[in-house]
Amino acid sequence: MDSILNPSTLKNLVFDLGDVIIPIDLTAPVRNFAMLANLPEDEVWAIWKEHNFINHYETGLLDDAAFRAEVRQLLKNDVWADEVIDTAWNTVLLDLPVERIARIQELKANHRLFLLSNTSPIHIRRVNDVLTQLNLPTLEQLFERVFYSYEVRLAKPSPDIYRHVLTEAGLVAEETAFFDDNAANIQAAAELGIQAVHVQPPMTIIDYVKDL
Structure with a gap:
């Protein structure tokens, strides 16, 4: 379930991590x-x-x-x-495409940026190690706020985790886009009025945000 982005009302961008920013192999x-x-x-x-x-x-x-x-x-x-x-x-965790980080950094000029991920501390430490080795900002530096499932004790696609992000960050759902590779996660966000975008190959996150 995709939402057509409305750039005129879009103030906030919320990104998933796996298969949106960094490719993953769940097997x-x-x-x-x-x-x-x-x-x-x-x-x-x-x-x-x-x-x-x-x-x-x-x-x-x-x-x-x-x-x-x-x-x-x-x-x-x-x-x-x-x-x-x-x-x-x-x-x-597969190789990190650095061009995705560069594009996210560019988006910072006109949008508030957030990360929302079902993840674990071991994975986050590894991603931040890779970013540091590449002389790139850590996830906590790249985004205004990060919301990790293990910290908030909630997981997508529970509506509660999206409500938590909106409340904690002071976001209006209709002014917020959410990018995720999982259809169930996208549907749950869209049902709350968020502009939810299903990131699917062969397109990457860069393709979805090129006009923002």
Whole structure:
């Protein structure tokens, strides 16, 4: 469900992170943990779905240590170092297209910019490390406010997380655009009156904001 952007009323831009700013491969962590544990990938997928601990991690019910402990317990390997787990978990993140960061920086001149992501602390630290290595601003520097699911203890597509962003940042829904790659997330935002845009390949976020 897409909304046609109305630049004349648009004051605020809210961006998702994964597959909007940075490309991701949601299957990569499962492949890597399966290889580390010497298990079939479908068995690791089944464990992930049965226990739902990733959702608990991304909504702040588990901290980093508890997340890693859960991985060790479920995959029956209590000797993996934190770095091993973090590295496998971060394989979801692909190479960062720096031109997307440059375009977002340009948009700052005429819009208030925000980030809204279902994510985890391990992923955010890694993204910020990559940005710093490229001499680019961190996410917290790039945006006026960042809203991470694990901090607000809410996750898309719950309407409550969009209401939280609008209230906390003092935004009017009709003056706000939201860019996300997930159709359910887009529909939930649109139902609140937000100008919601479904980012879909082969187009990238640069294509969607070129006229702003």
